[in-house]
Amino acid sequence: MPETSLQAPIPVVDTVERAGQTPEREQPYAALGLKPDEYAQIREILGRRPTSGELAMYSVMWSEHCSYKSSKVWLRQFGQKVSDEMRERLMVGIGENAGVVDVGEGWAVTFKIESHNHPSYIEPFQGAATGVGGIVRDIISMGARPVAVMDALRFGAIDDPDTARVVHGVVGGISFYGNCLGLPNIGGETVFDSVYQANPLVNALAVGVLRHEDLHLANARGVGNKVVLFGARTGGDGIGGASILASDTFSAGGPTKRPAVQVGDPFAEKVLIECCLELYRGDLVEGIQDLGAAGISCATSELASNGDGGMAIDLDKVLLRDPSLTAEEILMSESQERMMAVVAPEKLAGFLAVTEKWDVETSVLGEVTDTGRLVITWRGETIVDVDPRTVAVDGPVYERPIAYPSWIDALNADGAERLPRPTDGAELRDQLVRLVASPNLADKGWITDQYDRYVLGNTALGFPDDAGMIRVDEESGLGFAVATDANGRFCHLDPYRGAQLALAEAYRNVAVTGAVPAAVSDCLNFGSPENPEVMWQFSKAVEGLADGCLELGIPVTGGNVSFYNQTGDQPIHPTPVVGVLGIIQDVAARVPSGWQDEGHNLYLLGTTALELDGSAWAGTIHEHLGGRPPVVDLGGEKRLAELLHAAAGESLLSSAHDLADGGLAQAVAEASLRFGVGARLWLGELCERDGIDGATALFSESTGRVLVSVPRDEDVRFLGLCAGRGYPALRIGVTDGAPDADPALEVQDLFTLPLAELRAASAETLPRYFA
Numbered sequence: 001m002p003e004t005s006l007q008a009p010i011p012v013v014d015t016v017e018r019a020g021q022t023p024e025r026e027q028p029y030a031a032l033g034l035k036p037d038e039y040a041q042i043r044e045i046l047g048r049r050p051t052s053g054e055l056a057m058y059s060v061m062w063s064e065h066c067s068y069k070s071s072k073v074w075l076r077q078f079g080q081k082v083s084d085e086m087r088e089r090l091m092v093g094i095g096e097n098a099g100v101v102d103v104g105e106g107w108a109v110t111f112k113i114e115s116h117n118h119p120s121y122i123e124p125f126q127g128a129a130t131g132v133g134g135i136v137r138d139i140i141s142m143g144a145r146p147v148a149v150m151d152a153l154r155f156g157a158i159d160d161p162d163t164a165r166v167v168h169g170v171v172g173g174i175s176f177y178g179n180c181l182g183l184p185n186i187g188g189e190t191v192f193d194s195v196y197q198a199n200p201l202v203n204a205l206a207v208g209v210l211r212h213e214d215l216h217l218a219n220a221r222g223v224g225n226k227v228v229l230f231g232a233r234t235g236g237d238g239i240g241g242a243s244i245l246a247s248d249t250f251s252a253g254g255p256t257k258r259p260a261v262q263v264g265d266p267f268a269e270k271v272l273i274e275c276c277l278e279l280y281r282g283d284l285v286e287g288i289q290d291l292g293a294a295g296i297s298c299a300t301s302e303l304a305s306n307g308d309g310g311m312a313i314d315l316d317k318v319l320l321r322d323p324s325l326t327a328e329e330i331l332m333s334e335s336q337e338r339m340m341a342v343v344a345p346e347k348l349a350g351f352l353a354v355t356e357k358w359d360v361e362t363s364v365l366g367e368v369t370d371t372g373r374l375v376i377t378w379r380g381e382t383i384v385d386v387d388p389r390t391v392a393v394d395g396p397v398y399e400r401p402i403a404y405p406s407w408i409d410a411l412n413a414d415g416a417e418r419l420p421r422p423t424d425g426a427e428l429r430d431q432l433v434r435l436v437a438s439p440n441l442a443d444k445g446w447i448t449d450q451y452d453r454y455v456l457g458n459t460a461l462g463f464p465d466d467a468g469m470i471r472v473d474e475e476s477g478l479g480f481a482v483a484t485d486a487n488g489r490f491c492h493l494d495p496y497r498g499a500q501l502a503l504a505e506a507y508r509n510v511a512v513t514g515a516v517p518a519a520v521s522d523c524l525n526f527g528s529p530e531n532p533e534v535m536w537q538f539s540k541a542v543e544g545l546a547d548g549c550l551e552l553g554i555p556v557t558g559g560n561v562s563f564y565n566q567t568g569d570q571p572i573h574p575t576p577v578v579g580v581l582g583i584i585q586d587v588a589a590r591v592p593s594g595w596q597d598e599g600h601n602l603y604l605l606g607t608t609a610l611e612l613d614g615s616a617w618a619g620t621i622h623e624h625l626g627g628r629p630p631v632v633d634l635g636g637e638k639r640l641a642e643l644l645h646a647a648a649g650e651s652l653l654s655s656a657h658d659l660a661d662g663g664l665a666q667a668v669a670e671a672s673l674r675f676g677v678g679a680r681l682w683l684g685e686l687c688e689r690d691g692i693d694g695a696t697a698l699f700s701e702s703t704g705r706v707l708v709s710v711p712r713d714e715d716v717r718f719l720g721l722c723a724g725r726g727y728p729a730l731r732i733g734v735t736d737g738a739p740d741a742d743p744a745l746e747v748q749d750l751f752t753l754p755l756a757e758l759r760a761a762s763a764e765t766l767p768r769y770f771a
Helices: 016-021 035-045 052-061 117-122 124-140 161-181 241-245 266-281 295-305 328-331 347-355 388-392 408-411 425-437 488-493 495-511 532-552 616-622 636-651 663-675 684-690 694-699 712-725 754-763 765-770
Strands: 089-091 099-104 108-116 145-153 184-193 201-211 226-231 287-290 310-314 337-341 362-369 374-378 381-386 458-461 466-470 479-486 516-525 556-562 573-583 601-606 653-657 677-683 706-710 730-735 744-747 751-754
Touching: 016 381, 035 052, 052 201, 052 295, 052 388, 099 516, 099 556, 099 573, 108 479, 108 573, 117 124, 117 161, 117 706, 124 145, 124 201, 124 266, 124 287, 124 677, 145 161, 145 266, 145 466, 145 479, 145 573, 161 184, 161 266, 161 765, 184 466, 184 479, 184 684, 201 479, 201 516, 201 573, 226 266, 226 295, 241 388, 266 337, 266 347, 287 295, 295 310, 295 328, 295 337, 295 374, 295 388, 310 754, 328 374, 337 347, 347 362, 381 388, 388 706, 408 488, 408 677, 425 616, 425 663, 425 694, 425 754, 479 495, 488 495, 488 573, 495 516, 495 532, 495 573, 495 636, 495 653, 516 532, 516 636, 516 684, 532 556, 532 573, 532 636, 616 663, 616 694, 636 706, 636 712, 653 663, 663 677, 663 694, 663 744, 663 754, 684 694, 684 730, 706 712, 712 730, 744 754, 751 754, 754 765
Parallel strands: 108 516, 108 556, 145 184, 310 374, 516 556, 677 744
Antiparallel strands: 089 099, 099 108, 108 201, 145 201, 226 337, 226 362, 287 337, 310 362, 374 381, 458 466, 466 479, 479 573, 516 573, 601 706, 601 730, 653 706, 677 730, 744 751
């Protein structure tokens, strides 16, 4: 009987043949996240209405999360603004599962950062845990062994009743999954701001190492090669996560959509890692793809699109946890710990022997064809027959309207220079303590102590140093450093400059360790792309990042865009998180962020201006956000990084700490607390040289500045190096007061602050709310 309405009986199998016979059948495309014009475009591509299975595939693959349909027109700049210097070490760039960089000695490092924001609000523990699992599988799929993870977290106001729910869940999920995998968590950031109250940001970064010859890519080449699904069974968790969760906003009503959140099993993933690495060693894989967002829909369409263009799949061969799943649910499921491989027929027995050894369930779903079509059957009927490129590559591309925000001129005019700045020592001391104890600058040990940062035995630097560092080669000491940074307050004031400030800070955080910055991965978190003002923010941030990377000479290797981060009509601050990876020839030459000995001279590299707009001082002391963010000189940042690398290479530095949030005050506090050795500072010469007052000297967030400690017998060589490279260096203090001698932070003629009091102020904030 022909179907004429939604109330009519639905056939067990909606086949391609039936779709051709029933063009009038109504379909729930809107519930799957498709717009009317997108649904019409799918019908035009196919020359008929889509089957339910095809509709499921297009809906997830054309979602904002998978297709980048609103961001592609701007992201192209990362491939267009490229120099020969940026290509020098780049082995794999944008378009693959993760970027790959040549780090020397035949070694390569692959890294990527991605968001798992919406799932982490709905179900914080599983949302965060599977965010870690997903990014780690991206690293595995490149042929690499994962060696480290990091996370960039943003939560709502620390005193909001719901924040504790999200914080406990997210931190618990990250620590559970990462610790069970046996991967060190070596860095990241945690920010509290009411703008993220109903839309926390959980951005997970993973890094892996591989030999050049072990590189694998996601493609399905070789007609007749087998398509193999292996790992966990497919279940009902995560169905529609990419289209329904990650590509939509939250209502003001709170957490919903729980069934779209995936459930993770880190022990299954650990076995999957070892299984994949053995498959690579045996040369048993022609192409490989992890199953993350959009599950089988993504893996089959992307592998086919990147290969010989055709694939035949029998969906009945998929191993299920829940036998009641429909074909559409199997295609859309985002069950975790699954991989899809392309295997030559003559290697299939060897492949299956390895998966059997590791007790990893495996099923051969089909094979590569030369038809140019992705054909999927279920219960003996054809339910999908599409050109895979129309699903995975040639989806809609939007040039969304952009509009200069109506409110931004007034915000920029409201600068922090009008805010009262203290002049007497007691008030400066009080404000420094308040800053150090503020949620965003306080000690994050309550969070980071739940992570294992030393497992695997190759961690050279971790929390609370400015960047994490991992040894790659035990014999040579070759290693890499990585840091993530973003400042939503700065980006709210000026998204172009704010994005460059995030890039500059991550770049500087890598440089202070002695490593040479080499590559970028970014996670761009914004509100709804359907809001023209949000799209203006996005366009300016991407432009700023692309221009900044070109000036610094480091490529963007990949990343992620996360839109619809808003509740109702209220978007988050634009938050482009930038991860920078650097190379160090020998981790033994690393530079920590704090001093360990008395009597070393403290030098401030760079100059300080009255730049308090958007600063931690303005936000914490005055609850103010306005003005323009600090000026960023990327050419100067590059010269500073070269200076730090040269100084570290000559063993001239005993510590180096960048100046960013909280300015000099926060930097000297953190550096003192790092090993419990105090410091004496004098600000008079700095104030005179730069024409500033004491409060500005302590709290300004001018860029291009680093606080270094130098052994006295290396003073002449260090100053000669700075002079030779033309970079400002001014002696502003000395390390003083061993941990067993009541050490203090003394600012000459202004105040003295015992480190015990400083440590208590910093360490008590997070436990007070969450312990």
